[in-house]
Amino acid sequence: MDTASALAQLHDFTQRIVPLQPQEWEAFSSIWSPMEASRKTLLTKAGDTERYLYFVVEGIQRIYYSKPDGKEATLVFSYAPSFAGVIDSLLLQQPSRYYMETLTQSRFLRAHVQQWQQLVATHSGIAALSHKALLLAMSGIMERMTELQCFTAEEKFRRLLQRSPHVLQLIPHKYLANYLSIDASTFSKLLGTVRI
């Protein structure tokens, strides 16, 4: 895999969040290694403690909770270019409550949490970047909680299509319906009636 172009993608991505000074970028870019996974590979299991921060170069993944009775909750999808990983387990170094799996063939860069946190402690630019990226993730989660609690099925469906129209043809609809917390037949009905 072409690590140089993956790193270029990471560089573009971070520049738009908090630009790093050249020597900070040099330090930051040195902690990432390439990694590939085929479709439906479990990257993190519930009970494991997450050790890696991922940067998605290609493909789609999801993080989900699995109740003992088999019910699932899809918390988040990730796709390129973005950071991914079970962030609470990673930063608190506690066993993950969630699973992370690939939904398509995927390519990543990944960095070990210790190396990342070491750079956060020694480089103020990398600390600012990490902080801002976490805030953006948190803002996304709060927005989603709002939608889950007070939007109708149709409103949630429309929001999804406005934000990420491409996912309809990339992700099996059962995962999308689960993410929106609506049932599969409602999802199918909305697909047939809602025009954006």
Add this chain to the structure above:
Amino acid sequence: MNNSRWLQPLQQQTETMLSQAIAQWQVLPHAVFAQAPQANSWSANECLQHLNSYGDYYLPAIEKAMQQHSTPSTHPFKAGWLGGWFTRMMQTNPTGQPAKKMKAPKQHVPVALPPSHEVIARFIDQQEQLLQLLQQAETSNLSRIKVPISIAPMIKLQLGDVLAFLVAHNHRHVQQAHRALQAASALQG
């Protein structure tokens, strides 16, 4: 690895069929997906139901057989005479038409027309499972592990043969579904 040469084409074909179902089929309306191209021939919906009925039998059967501890053989896998024959019967010629027309066994003939989104979702689920099994099979013994076949459970075939048969059979009817959809969109014009 020895098994890869046998399994990789099966993984690729399954990946292709799965991508097609996700990118094209699941956004199609039921009216198109359930439209028979002509009387007495299956709609795409029925083609997938037929495949799902095989998956319902074979995926758990393969999974169960693979739980048995085994290590890959040191020799590349070779098709058995019966398994190879079954797989060849399923194969299509370069235009995608079946080399030999056949009648589906009774227990694998669809009798109703459930909503297409349900049929497609089950097909996608099954192909995801099959991909995972094809991955696990890389560390299994493809000839020593045996799987009973659906139409005659007293006949057992090598795991490698069953996997090849299942993928060839999927491929055959996915192409048939594709032709049905072309005819359906022409009819809906």
